Amino acid sequence: MRKLGAAIAAGTAALIVAGWFYRPSTSAEWAAWVQTLGVLVAILWAVRLQIAASKQGERQAAQVAAMFANNMHWVFRELNDACGKCSWDDYTVHRRILHEVLAQGREVTLQLLDGRSLAMVSSLRTIAVEALEMTEGHGRDGNWVRLHNYFDRRLPSISAWMSATGNPPESSGPTDYAGLRTSFG
Structure with a gap:
Protein backbone atom coordinates (compact mmCIF):
# COMPACT_ATOMS: atom_id res chain seq x y z
CA MET A 1 0.00 0.00 0.00
CA ALA A 52 -8.68 -5.04 -2.05
CA ALA A 53 -9.65 -8.28 -3.83
CA SER A 54 -6.29 -9.82 -2.99
CA LYS A 55 -6.64 -8.96 0.69
CA GLN A 56 -10.19 -10.31 0.75
CA GLY A 57 -8.98 -13.59 -0.76
CA GLU A 58 -6.29 -13.85 1.90
CA ARG A 59 -8.83 -13.21 4.67
CA GLN A 60 -11.19 -15.84 3.26
CA ALA A 61 -8.40 -18.41 2.97
CA ALA A 62 -7.40 -17.74 6.58
CA GLN A 63 -11.02 -18.17 7.70
CA VAL A 64 -11.36 -21.48 5.84
CA ALA A 65 -8.06 -22.64 7.34
CA ALA A 66 -9.24 -21.75 10.86
CA MET A 67 -12.56 -23.51 10.27
CA PHE A 68 -10.70 -26.57 8.98
CA ALA A 69 -8.54 -26.63 12.13
CA ASN A 70 -11.60 -26.27 14.38
CA ASN A 71 -13.34 -29.09 12.55
CA MET A 72 -10.26 -31.31 12.79
CA HIS A 73 -10.05 -30.67 16.53
CA TRP A 74 -13.73 -31.43 16.99
CA VAL A 75 -13.75 -34.65 14.95
CA PHE A 76 -10.56 -35.92 16.63
CA ARG A 77 -12.15 -35.30 20.04
CA GLU A 78 -15.24 -37.19 18.94
CA LEU A 79 -13.20 -40.08 17.52
CA ASN A 80 -11.16 -40.15 20.72
CA ASP A 81 -14.36 -40.37 22.77
CA ALA A 82 -15.84 -43.04 20.49
CA CYS A 83 -12.69 -45.16 20.78
CA GLY A 84 -12.62 -44.65 24.55
CA LYS A 85 -16.22 -45.91 24.78
CA CYS A 86 -15.67 -48.63 22.15
CA SER A 87 -18.72 -47.27 20.33
CA TRP A 88 -18.76 -48.61 16.78
CA ASP A 89 -21.71 -46.43 15.69
CA ASP A 90 -20.11 -43.17 16.89
CA TYR A 91 -16.79 -44.23 15.43
CA THR A 92 -18.14 -44.91 11.93
CA VAL A 93 -20.12 -41.66 11.78
CA HIS A 94 -17.19 -39.54 12.92
CA ARG A 95 -14.78 -41.34 10.60
CA ARG A 96 -17.05 -40.36 7.70
CA ILE A 97 -17.09 -36.79 9.00
CA LEU A 98 -13.29 -36.90 9.07
CA HIS A 99 -13.42 -37.63 5.32
CA GLU A 100 -15.51 -34.49 4.83
CA VAL A 101 -13.24 -32.42 7.06
CA LEU A 102 -10.25 -33.52 5.00
CA ALA A 103 -12.11 -32.57 1.81
CA GLN A 104 -12.74 -29.15 3.37
CA GLY A 105 -9.03 -28.85 4.18
CA ARG A 106 -8.14 -29.63 0.60
CA GLU A 107 -10.24 -26.66 -0.53
CA VAL A 108 -8.01 -24.19 1.31
CA THR A 109 -6.02 -22.14 -1.20
CA LEU A 110 -2.47 -22.58 0.05
CA GLN A 111 -1.02 -19.75 -2.05
CA LEU A 112 -3.05 -17.20 -0.06
CA LEU A 113 -1.90 -18.35 3.39
CA ASP A 114 0.98 -16.92 5.40
CA GLY A 115 3.73 -19.04 6.97
CA ARG A 116 2.05 -20.35 10.12
CA SER A 117 -1.36 -20.92 8.57
CA LEU A 118 0.25 -22.66 5.60
CA ALA A 119 2.24 -24.94 7.89
CA MET A 120 -0.88 -25.62 10.00
CA VAL A 121 -3.06 -26.61 7.05
CA SER A 122 -0.32 -28.81 5.55
CA SER A 123 0.30 -30.52 8.88
CA LEU A 124 -3.39 -31.04 9.61
CA ARG A 125 -3.97 -32.50 6.15
CA THR A 126 -1.17 -34.96 6.82
CA ILE A 127 -2.60 -35.86 10.23
CA ALA A 128 -6.06 -36.41 8.71
CA VAL A 129 -4.72 -38.65 5.94
CA GLU A 130 -2.67 -40.61 8.48
CA ALA A 131 -5.76 -41.03 10.70
CA LEU A 132 -7.87 -42.26 7.80
CA GLU A 133 -5.18 -44.75 6.78
CA MET A 134 -4.77 -45.95 10.35
CA THR A 135 -8.49 -46.42 10.90
CA GLU A 136 -9.28 -47.96 7.52
CA GLY A 137 -9.07 -51.60 8.58
CA HIS A 138 -10.56 -51.08 12.02
CA GLY A 139 -13.61 -53.24 12.75
CA ARG A 140 -16.07 -53.66 15.61
CA ASP A 141 -13.65 -55.95 17.45
CA GLY A 142 -10.55 -53.90 16.62
CA ASN A 143 -7.94 -52.53 18.96
CA TRP A 144 -9.87 -49.66 20.56
CA VAL A 145 -7.12 -48.82 23.05
CA ARG A 146 -4.53 -48.29 20.31
CA LEU A 147 -6.85 -45.96 18.37
CA HIS A 148 -7.87 -44.12 21.53
CA ASN A 149 -4.20 -43.50 22.33
CA TYR A 150 -3.55 -42.39 18.75
CA PHE A 151 -6.29 -39.74 18.79
CA ASP A 152 -5.37 -38.72 22.32
CA ARG A 153 -1.76 -38.05 21.23
CA ARG A 154 -2.82 -36.01 18.16
CA LEU A 155 -5.24 -33.65 19.95
CA PRO A 156 -2.52 -31.52 21.60
CA SER A 157 -0.79 -31.08 18.22
CA ILE A 158 -3.99 -29.82 16.64
CA SER A 159 -4.63 -27.50 19.60
CA ALA A 160 -1.07 -26.16 19.38
CA TRP A 161 -1.44 -25.37 15.67
CA MET A 162 -4.71 -23.60 16.33
CA SER A 163 -3.20 -21.51 19.12
CA ALA A 164 -0.12 -20.68 17.05
CA THR A 165 -2.30 -19.22 14.31
CA GLY A 166 -4.46 -17.20 16.68
CA ASN A 167 -7.45 -19.55 16.75
CA PRO A 168 -7.31 -21.33 20.11
CA PRO A 169 -9.68 -24.29 20.45
CA GLU A 170 -12.87 -23.95 22.41
CA SER A 171 -12.49 -25.37 25.88
CA SER A 172 -16.08 -26.45 26.47
CA GLY A 173 -18.58 -28.19 24.26
CA PRO A 174 -18.24 -29.38 20.71
CA THR A 175 -16.91 -27.02 18.10
CA ASP A 176 -19.47 -26.13 15.46
CA TYR A 177 -18.37 -27.74 12.24
CA ALA A 178 -19.98 -25.19 9.93
CA GLY A 179 -19.55 -25.70 6.26
CA LEU A 180 -19.81 -29.47 6.30
CA ARG A 181 -22.70 -31.08 4.53
CA THR A 182 -23.38 -34.45 6.04
CA SER A 183 -26.15 -36.89 5.37
CA PHE A 184 -25.96 -38.60 8.74
CA GLY A 185 -29.26 -37.25 10.03
Whole structure:
Protein backbone atom coordinates (compact mmCIF):
# COMPACT_ATOMS: atom_id res chain seq x y z
CA MET A 1 0.00 0.00 0.00
CA ARG A 2 2.94 2.33 0.66
CA LYS A 3 4.25 1.71 -2.84
CA LEU A 4 0.89 2.64 -4.29
CA GLY A 5 0.80 5.84 -2.22
CA ALA A 6 4.33 6.74 -3.34
CA ALA A 7 3.39 6.11 -6.99
CA ILE A 8 0.32 8.33 -6.65
CA ALA A 9 2.36 11.11 -5.04
CA ALA A 10 5.07 10.91 -7.72
CA GLY A 11 2.50 10.91 -10.53
CA THR A 12 0.67 13.88 -9.02
CA ALA A 13 3.92 15.82 -8.63
CA ALA A 14 4.92 15.06 -12.22
CA LEU A 15 1.54 16.26 -13.50
CA ILE A 16 1.75 19.47 -11.47
CA VAL A 17 5.24 20.22 -12.79
CA ALA A 18 4.21 19.43 -16.37
CA GLY A 19 1.07 21.55 -15.98
CA TRP A 20 3.10 24.45 -14.61
CA PHE A 21 5.50 24.55 -17.54
CA TYR A 22 3.11 23.42 -20.30
CA ARG A 23 -0.17 25.12 -19.50
CA PRO A 24 -3.01 24.22 -21.83
CA SER A 25 -4.06 27.17 -23.96
CA THR A 26 -6.62 25.71 -26.35
CA SER A 27 -9.75 23.69 -25.72
CA ALA A 28 -8.11 20.64 -27.35
CA GLU A 29 -5.18 20.86 -24.91
CA TRP A 30 -7.59 21.18 -21.97
CA ALA A 31 -9.49 18.13 -23.22
CA ALA A 32 -6.24 16.16 -23.47
CA TRP A 33 -5.30 17.09 -19.89
CA VAL A 34 -8.72 16.12 -18.56
CA GLN A 35 -8.63 12.86 -20.50
CA THR A 36 -5.14 12.09 -19.16
CA LEU A 37 -6.28 12.72 -15.59
CA GLY A 38 -9.32 10.50 -16.14
CA VAL A 39 -7.18 7.64 -17.44
CA LEU A 40 -4.78 7.93 -14.51
CA VAL A 41 -7.64 7.95 -12.00
CA ALA A 42 -9.14 4.87 -13.68
CA ILE A 43 -5.80 3.04 -13.53
CA LEU A 44 -5.33 3.91 -9.86
CA TRP A 45 -8.88 2.80 -9.08
CA ALA A 46 -8.28 -0.55 -10.82
CA VAL A 47 -5.07 -1.08 -8.84
CA ARG A 48 -6.91 -0.24 -5.62
CA LEU A 49 -9.68 -2.75 -6.44
CA GLN A 50 -7.11 -5.43 -7.25
CA ILE A 51 -5.35 -4.90 -3.90
CA ALA A 52 -8.68 -5.04 -2.05
CA ALA A 53 -9.65 -8.28 -3.83
CA SER A 54 -6.29 -9.82 -2.99
CA LYS A 55 -6.64 -8.96 0.69
CA GLN A 56 -10.19 -10.31 0.75
CA GLY A 57 -8.98 -13.59 -0.76
CA GLU A 58 -6.29 -13.85 1.90
CA ARG A 59 -8.83 -13.21 4.67
CA GLN A 60 -11.19 -15.84 3.26
CA ALA A 61 -8.40 -18.41 2.97
CA ALA A 62 -7.40 -17.74 6.58
CA GLN A 63 -11.02 -18.17 7.70
CA VAL A 64 -11.36 -21.48 5.84
CA ALA A 65 -8.06 -22.64 7.34
CA ALA A 66 -9.24 -21.75 10.86
CA MET A 67 -12.56 -23.51 10.27
CA PHE A 68 -10.70 -26.57 8.98
CA ALA A 69 -8.54 -26.63 12.13
CA ASN A 70 -11.60 -26.27 14.38
CA ASN A 71 -13.34 -29.09 12.55
CA MET A 72 -10.26 -31.31 12.79
CA HIS A 73 -10.05 -30.67 16.53
CA TRP A 74 -13.73 -31.43 16.99
CA VAL A 75 -13.75 -34.65 14.95
CA PHE A 76 -10.56 -35.92 16.63
CA ARG A 77 -12.15 -35.30 20.04
CA GLU A 78 -15.24 -37.19 18.94
CA LEU A 79 -13.20 -40.08 17.52
CA ASN A 80 -11.16 -40.15 20.72
CA ASP A 81 -14.36 -40.37 22.77
CA ALA A 82 -15.84 -43.04 20.49
CA CYS A 83 -12.69 -45.16 20.78
CA GLY A 84 -12.62 -44.65 24.55
CA LYS A 85 -16.22 -45.91 24.78
CA CYS A 86 -15.67 -48.63 22.15
CA SER A 87 -18.72 -47.27 20.33
CA TRP A 88 -18.76 -48.61 16.78
CA ASP A 89 -21.71 -46.43 15.69
CA ASP A 90 -20.11 -43.17 16.89
CA TYR A 91 -16.79 -44.23 15.43
CA THR A 92 -18.14 -44.91 11.93
CA VAL A 93 -20.12 -41.66 11.78
CA HIS A 94 -17.19 -39.54 12.92
CA ARG A 95 -14.78 -41.34 10.60
CA ARG A 96 -17.05 -40.36 7.70
CA ILE A 97 -17.09 -36.79 9.00
CA LEU A 98 -13.29 -36.90 9.07
CA HIS A 99 -13.42 -37.63 5.32
CA GLU A 100 -15.51 -34.49 4.83
CA VAL A 101 -13.24 -32.42 7.06
CA LEU A 102 -10.25 -33.52 5.00
CA ALA A 103 -12.11 -32.57 1.81
CA GLN A 104 -12.74 -29.15 3.37
CA GLY A 105 -9.03 -28.85 4.18
CA ARG A 106 -8.14 -29.63 0.60
CA GLU A 107 -10.24 -26.66 -0.53
CA VAL A 108 -8.01 -24.19 1.31
CA THR A 109 -6.02 -22.14 -1.20
CA LEU A 110 -2.47 -22.58 0.05
CA GLN A 111 -1.02 -19.75 -2.05
CA LEU A 112 -3.05 -17.20 -0.06
CA LEU A 113 -1.90 -18.35 3.39
CA ASP A 114 0.98 -16.92 5.40
CA GLY A 115 3.73 -19.04 6.97
CA ARG A 116 2.05 -20.35 10.12
CA SER A 117 -1.36 -20.92 8.57
CA LEU A 118 0.25 -22.66 5.60
CA ALA A 119 2.24 -24.94 7.89
CA MET A 120 -0.88 -25.62 10.00
CA VAL A 121 -3.06 -26.61 7.05
CA SER A 122 -0.32 -28.81 5.55
CA SER A 123 0.30 -30.52 8.88
CA LEU A 124 -3.39 -31.04 9.61
CA ARG A 125 -3.97 -32.50 6.15
CA THR A 126 -1.17 -34.96 6.82
CA ILE A 127 -2.60 -35.86 10.23
CA ALA A 128 -6.06 -36.41 8.71
CA VAL A 129 -4.72 -38.65 5.94
CA GLU A 130 -2.67 -40.61 8.48
CA ALA A 131 -5.76 -41.03 10.70
CA LEU A 132 -7.87 -42.26 7.80
CA GLU A 133 -5.18 -44.75 6.78
CA MET A 134 -4.77 -45.95 10.35
CA THR A 135 -8.49 -46.42 10.90
CA GLU A 136 -9.28 -47.96 7.52
CA GLY A 137 -9.07 -51.60 8.58
CA HIS A 138 -10.56 -51.08 12.02
CA GLY A 139 -13.61 -53.24 12.75
CA ARG A 140 -16.07 -53.66 15.61
CA ASP A 141 -13.65 -55.95 17.45
CA GLY A 142 -10.55 -53.90 16.62
CA ASN A 143 -7.94 -52.53 18.96
CA TRP A 144 -9.87 -49.66 20.56
CA VAL A 145 -7.12 -48.82 23.05
CA ARG A 146 -4.53 -48.29 20.31
CA LEU A 147 -6.85 -45.96 18.37
CA HIS A 148 -7.87 -44.12 21.53
CA ASN A 149 -4.20 -43.50 22.33
CA TYR A 150 -3.55 -42.39 18.75
CA PHE A 151 -6.29 -39.74 18.79
CA ASP A 152 -5.37 -38.72 22.32
CA ARG A 153 -1.76 -38.05 21.23
CA ARG A 154 -2.82 -36.01 18.16
CA LEU A 155 -5.24 -33.65 19.95
CA PRO A 156 -2.52 -31.52 21.60
CA SER A 157 -0.79 -31.08 18.22
CA ILE A 158 -3.99 -29.82 16.64
CA SER A 159 -4.63 -27.50 19.60
CA ALA A 160 -1.07 -26.16 19.38
CA TRP A 161 -1.44 -25.37 15.67
CA MET A 162 -4.71 -23.60 16.33
CA SER A 163 -3.20 -21.51 19.12
CA ALA A 164 -0.12 -20.68 17.05
CA THR A 165 -2.30 -19.22 14.31
CA GLY A 166 -4.46 -17.20 16.68
CA ASN A 167 -7.45 -19.55 16.75
CA PRO A 168 -7.31 -21.33 20.11
CA PRO A 169 -9.68 -24.29 20.45
CA GLU A 170 -12.87 -23.95 22.41
CA SER A 171 -12.49 -25.37 25.88
CA SER A 172 -16.08 -26.45 26.47
CA GLY A 173 -18.58 -28.19 24.26
CA PRO A 174 -18.24 -29.38 20.71
CA THR A 175 -16.91 -27.02 18.10
CA ASP A 176 -19.47 -26.13 15.46
CA TYR A 177 -18.37 -27.74 12.24
CA ALA A 178 -19.98 -25.19 9.93
CA GLY A 179 -19.55 -25.70 6.26
CA LEU A 180 -19.81 -29.47 6.30
CA ARG A 181 -22.70 -31.08 4.53
CA THR A 182 -23.38 -34.45 6.04
CA SER A 183 -26.15 -36.89 5.37
CA PHE A 184 -25.96 -38.60 8.74
CA GLY A 185 -29.26 -37.25 10.03
